[in-house]
Amino acid sequence: MNKTHAVLFALMMLTVSLAGCFGSDDPVEDETPVETLDDWQVHFASSAADLPTCDSATDGRLYYVDADSEFQVCTSSGWDVIEVSGPAGQDGADGTSGTKDDGAEDGADGTNGTDGSDGDGN
Numbered sequence: 001m002n003k004t005h006a007v008l009f010a011l012m013m014l015t016v017s018l019a020g021c022f023g024s025d026d027p028v029e030d031e032t033p034v035e036t037l038d039d040w041q042v043h044f045a046s047s048a049a050d051l052p053t054c055d056s057a058t059d060g061r062l063y064y065v066d067a068d069s070e071f072q073v074c075t076s077s078g079w080d081v082i083e084v085s086g087p088a089g090q091d092g093a094d095g096t097s098g099t100k101d102d103g104a105e106d107g108a109d110g111t112n113g114t115d116g117s118d119g120d121g122n
Helices: 003-017
Strands: 042-045 062-065 070-075 078-082
Touching: none
Parallel strands: 042 062
Antiparallel strands: 062 070, 070 078
16 A cells, blocks of 8 residues: 555545544434423513503513513403512411519618708797
């Protein structure tokens, strides 16, 4: 084998090893597209009065209504509020009562004051 053939053979072997690295990574398309959360768009309305007409053009659209701090979705029956919070939980148990400390026992009696002067008998 001459040098030209050896170089061509080496290049052919190199390109064969890289053959799987080139080409399209397009997956086989499914006939039923699956919608992911990345596909969802949330629209904004200042109040419920600002929501567009709920019809076939807006069916399935999700809106955040700022004035009511809620989400609404357009359905075949009109705008529906979507509850995003669950029911209220049970109240917790009462805590233990604290103790009141009025201080130490009564203090010791003070010393008697000095006797006053006798009054003038007038």
